[in-house]
Amino acid sequence: MAVKSAYIARKGSKPEKGDKPAGKNSGFSSDEELRAYRDMLLIRRFEEKAGQLYGMGTIGGFCHLYIGQEAVVIGMQMAVKEGDQLITSYRDHGHMLAAGMDPKGVMAELTGRKDGYSHGKGGSMHMFSREKQFFGGHGIVGAQVPLGAGLAFANKYRGNDHVALTYYGDGAANQGQVYETFNIAAVWKLPVIFVIENNRYAMGTAAPRSTAKSDHLGERGEAFGIPSEQVDGMDVRAVKEAGDRAVEHCRSGEGPYILEMLTYRYRGHSMSDPAKYRAKEEVQKMREERDPIEQVKARILKAGFASEDDLKKIDADIRVIVTEAADFATASPEPDVSELYTDIYKTA
Numbered sequence: 001m002a003v004k005s006a007y008i009a010r011k012g013s014k015p016e017k018g019d020k021p022a023g024k025n026s027g028f029s030s031d032e033e034l035r036a037y038r039d040m041l042l043i044r045r046f047e048e049k050a051g052q053l054y055g056m057g058t059i060g061g062f063c064h065l066y067i068g069q070e071a072v073v074i075g076m077q078m079a080v081k082e083g084d085q086l087i088t089s090y091r092d093h094g095h096m097l098a099a100g101m102d103p104k105g106v107m108a109e110l111t112g113r114k115d116g117y118s119h120g121k122g123g124s125m126h127m128f129s130r131e132k133q134f135f136g137g138h139g140i141v142g143a144q145v146p147l148g149a150g151l152a153f154a155n156k157y158r159g160n161d162h163v164a165l166t167y168y169g170d171g172a173a174n175q176g177q178v179y180e181t182f183n184i185a186a187v188w189k190l191p192v193i194f195v196i197e198n199n200r201y202a203m204g205t206a207a208p209r210s211t212a213k214s215d216h217l218g219e220r221g222e223a224f225g226i227p228s229e230q231v232d233g234m235d236v237r238a239v240k241e242a243g244d245r246a247v248e249h250c251r252s253g254e255g256p257y258i259l260e261m262l263t264y265r266y267r268g269h270s271m272s273d274p275a276k277y278r279a280k281e282e283v284q285k286m287r288e289e290r291d292p293i294e295q296v297k298a299r300i301l302k303a304g305f306a307s308e309d310d311l312k313k314i315d316a317d318i319r320v321i322v323t324e325a326a327d328f329a330t331a332s333p334e335p336d337v338s339e340l341y342t343d344i345y346k347t348a
Contacts, residue, residue, distance in 0.1 A: 034306060035078070036074055037296045040071060040074050042097055042103070043098070046322050048322075054271045059124070062124055063270060065093070067265065067266045068266040068292075069091075069233070071235060071239055072239055075239025084163045085155075085163075086098075086133060086134050087151060088137055089169060090124070090125040091137075091197075092136075093110070096129070101129050103321055103325035104324065108328060113333065113335075114334060121335060135148075141172045145178050145181045147166075148181075149192050151164035152185065152250075168195075170197075170217060173211065183224055185224075189255035193259060194221070196218060198260055199265045202269075220258075228257070228259070229258070229260070230260045233262050233263035234263060236292060
């Protein structure tokens with residue numbers, strides 16, 4: 001299968017000025033628009049609350065917020081079905097909520113409490129839900145990529161038609177284990193979608209300063225015969241449309257697929273990052289012109305799918321959910337000291 005690219009396919013050439021990422025072609029129904037709006041807003045409000053709790057010292061350790069990138073995971077979840085798996089890196093709270101994990105359990109884990117998904121011992125970067133097919137945030141850069149291929153291998157071995165979504169960032173795209181995974185995934189035609197969340201800065205270095213041919217990270221799969229697309233990751237419709245193509249490719253037995261999502265995080269790399277490596281005007285411009293939630297809101301109002309009051313009610317309901325999650329988390333007890341050595345190993 002020929003490599004798909006959002007850019008005009010010319011070997012060795014750079015994209016023409018004006019070439020744009022794929023997407024913005026599909027209209028959403030009223031149900032899809034409202035679902036996307038609500039799901040993305042839940043992530044946004046949850047992360048805002050997590051940032052507040054971190055500032056108060058209620059959340060300790062590392063904490064990486066997903067604010068600005070909501071369209072990526074929500075669009076992809078709209079493209080998959082029950083039983084498909086999800087694995088990602090440490091910027092993972094949004095992925096958990098998108099997978100249907102309970103905000104109370106997620107927040108309790110962030111605060112290190114007994115009622116969290118990993119019983120308060122995983123924290124922000126390491127919680128899991130077998131029930132929701134969420135196989136973790138992972139703190140080691142790029143380490144989740146071969147694990148995601150392993151999930152896909154299990155699907156193929158079992159003869160089901162499930163697909164594994166494997167997320168990683170533009171910084172992790174330079175890790176050697178990513179390319180080892182590309183190779184074996186292509187050789188074995190594993191049903192895995194590699195989703196690059198390219199938010200432009202890795203930890204704090206702009207991609208062109210650290211990454212060769214940073215204008216299209218997905219094309220790195222060409223050497224392995226893996227098709228790729230570059231997608232407008234700030235538009236949930238574009239993400240869903242590309243996700244549908246990638247999922248169909250994998251389910252049909254054609255092997256892996258790469259989606260490079262061009263997205264943007266509004267906050268620093270982590271809560272300890274003041275993000276002085278970029279201008280405030282740049283962030284503000286993205287908020288005003290490209291915000292994924294505001295784009296959906298504008299379309300809903302223009303199409304008459306809901307009124308301004310209807311959307312305010314959705315926001316109010318979500319704020320209640322998030323407040324209840326925070327209250328639940330802070331009321332939950334910390335794990336007992338006797339739990340220190342439990343859950344170290346897990347057998348099937």
